Amino acid sequence: MVEFKDVSVTYSSGVDALNKVNLKINDGDFAFVVGSSGAGKSTLIKLILKEIDATSGTVMVNGFNLSKLRRRKIPALRRTIGVVFQDFRLIPTMTVYENVAFVLRVIDAPPKYIRSRVPYVISLVGLQDKAKSYPTELSGGEQQRVALARALVNDPQLIIADEPTGNIDPALSYEIVDLLRSINECGTTVLMVTHEHDLVRYFGGRIININHGNIAFDEVIGGNAK
Amino acid sequence: MRASSARYLVGQGVKSIWRNRMMSFASFCIILVSLLMVGVSVLTTINLNRIIGGIEDQSEAAVTIKDDIGKDKQEALKKQIEALPNVATVTFYSKDEAWKNMKKDMSDEQQDLFRYADENPLPDTFRITVKDISHMSETTMQIGTFENVDSVKSPTQFADVLVSIKNILMIIMTAVIAALIVVCLIIISNTTRASVFARRKEINIMKYVGATNRFIRIPFFIEGMLVGIAAAAAALLLTKFAYEGVYGIFKNDMSLWSILGVDNLYPFSKMMVKVTAAYLVSGAFIGAVGTSISAGKHLKV
Numbered sequence: 001m002v003e004f005k006d007v008s009v010t011y012s013s014g015v016d017a018l019n020k021v022n023l024k025i026n027d028g029d030f031a032f033v034v035g036s037s038g039a040g041k042s043t044l045i046k047l048i049l050k051e052i053d054a055t056s057g058t059v060m061v062n063g064f065n066l067s068k069l070r071r072r073k074i075p076a077l078r079r080t081i082g083v084v085f086q087d088f089r090l091i092p093t094m095t096v097y098e099n100v101a102f103v104l105r106v107i108d109a110p111p112k113y114i115r116s117r118v119p120y121v122i123s124l125v126g127l128q129d130k131a132k133s134y135p136t137e138l139s140g141g142e143q144q145r146v147a148l149a150r151a152l153v154n155d156p157q158l159i160i161a162d163e164p165t166g167n168i169d170p171a172l173s174y175e176i177v178d179l180l181r182s183i184n185e186c187g188t189t190v191l192m193v194t195h196e197h198d199l200v201r202y203f204g205g206r207i208i209n210i211n212h213g214n215i216a217f218d219e220v221i222g223g224n225a226k
Numbered sequence: 227m228r229a230s231s232a233r234y235l236v237g238q239g240v241k242s243i244w245r246n247r248m249m250s251f252a253s254f255c256i257i258l259v260s261l262l263m264v265g266v267s268v269l270t271t272i273n274l275n276r277i278i279g280g281i282e283d284q285s286e287a288a289v290t291i292k293d294d295i296g297k298d299k300q301e302a303l304k305k306q307i308e309a310l311p312n313v314a315t316v317t318f319y320s321k322d323e324a325w326k327n328m329k330k331d332m333s334d335e336q337q338d339l340f341r342y343a344d345e346n347p348l349p350d351t352f353r354i355t356v357k358d359i360s361h362m363s364e365t366t367m368q369i370g371t372f373e374n375v376d377s378v379k380s381p382t383q384f385a386d387v388l389v390s391i392k393n394i395l396m397i398i399m400t401a402v403i404a405a406l407i408v409v410c411l412i413i414i415s416n417t418t419r420a421s422v423f424a425r426r427k428e429i430n431i432m433k434y435v436g437a438t439n440r441f442i443r444i445p446f447f448i449e450g451m452l453v454g455i456a457a458a459a460a461a462l463l464l465t466k467f468a469y470e471g472v473y474g475i476f477k478n479d480m481s482l483w484s485i486l487g488v489d490n491l492y493p494f495s496k497m498m499v500k501v502t503a504a505y506l507v508s509g510a511f512i513g514a515v516g517t518s519i520s521a522g523k524h525l526k527v
Contacts, residue, residue: 075438077436078433078435091428092427102428106442110230150431150435
């Protein structure tokens with residue numbers, strides 16, 4: 001669960017990125033976050049990951065009160081969140097399998113669990129035949145699916161997808177969102193930041209529109225799909 | 227932490243050395259040179275101290291006692307001298323003994339000269355050693371004021387020279403070590419920066435998935451430590467050869483050097499364990515601490 005209460009962020013440059021934002025995303029929700037660049041979408045994500053702190057107000061994420069969370073406890077918070085980036089951020093010197101297994105290794109998971117969990121997650125995103133390939137041998141859509149598998153592998157409560165379709169073919173974008181929807185159906189909260197209105201209109205659901213640091217619109221709309 | 231994780235971290239550290247081999251080599255060289263310089267200065271100082279110590283042990287002050295003062299007064303004087311805080315030992319050296327020793331050292335012709343001297347011309351003396359040679363002149367001055375003391379002879383000037391040599395050496399060594407540590411840390415910091423840069427993508431992802439800072443830092447720590455240990459091993463070999471070479475030169479030419487107390491030099495085998503331990507520990511320490519400090523700085527974890 002993500003809850004913002006009167007959250008404001010003012011950067012040291014004097015820019016007001018968010019202005020008394022109130023927002024609540026319940027467990028199991030699927031929400032699109034839209035808005036033009038510079039509207040405050042990235043600030044929102046950085047707050048949830050505690051890369052930055054709110055200037056005022058409180059941010060609650062998965063039971064952590066981020067304004068009171070000590071630096072030492074940040075890893076514990078981040079283990080409950082999976083992140084997918086626009087530029088995939090896969091490690092080019094590792095295979096698909098290693099890219100996914102890497103996440104479990106760095107959180108000190110048992111090797112037995114790694115050996116069973118990683119192939120399962122890779123098959124969830126439909127890449128079981130590419131486990132031994134390197135990222136450069138894959139298409140953009142496939143790379144993003146690897147990134148998705150990596151975000152999923154430690155079974156997070158919340159997945160944040162930051163423009164996950166920004167670098168891939170429009171046709172493949174629908175695949176990625178479909179995957180995110182099916183992950184959401186299994187109970188994981190998904191927050192997807194995008195500026196592709198076609199995609200949002202197609203799928204529908206909860207739309208949060210941020211404009212100049214304020215929430216301009218937060219409603220559920222029907223999609224064209226189905 | 228699990229054994230598998232430990233293996234993984236060590237593996238990452240080793241890989242990182244190879245990935246940044248040029249910078250690792252630079253670190254290796256600078257740690258090697260630093261250890262060598264510090265090691266050589268320490269070994270030299272230890273041996274100089276041994277030599278100086280040897281000379282100190284031999285450097286006695288001779289207190290000449292006034293003639294025919296009698297046993298009681300002699301005893302009283304001895305007690306008086308022994309009561310001085312800086313006096314280590316007081317040995318009575320009788321005129322007869324002194325005469326006998328002197329004659330022993332003489333050639334036959336020289337002995338002939340003294341054959342008809344019916345009276346022993348030498349005085350009774352006390353041989354005094356001091357605890358701290360740098361205060362020898364004060365001590366001898368005090369003894370000189372005592373009753374029944376004729377004169378005090380001591381190698382005070384020589385002692386002063388030895389002490390000042392020792393002090394200058396200490397200052398130079400401290401400065402050299404301090405400078406080397408700074409240089410070491412700067413170079414290692416650069417190596418680490420290169421290493422962090424090469425792994426920045428991984429580190430970034432590690433942070434997002436909730437790796438602890440410790441987990442991110444450990445490979446760098448291991449990288450630094452391994453380079454440090456390798457440098458220490460190389461430094462140890464070089465030191466061993468150099469030391470044994472120099473030691474051999476001094477030992478084979480004993481007659482010339484023994485006056486300086488060079489026979490007090492330590493053979494390398496006697497110090498092998500200590501030197502090895504010191505090198506390995508300080509090599510690993512410089513490497514590991516150097517990388518850890520700068521890893522923290524560059525990672526901003």
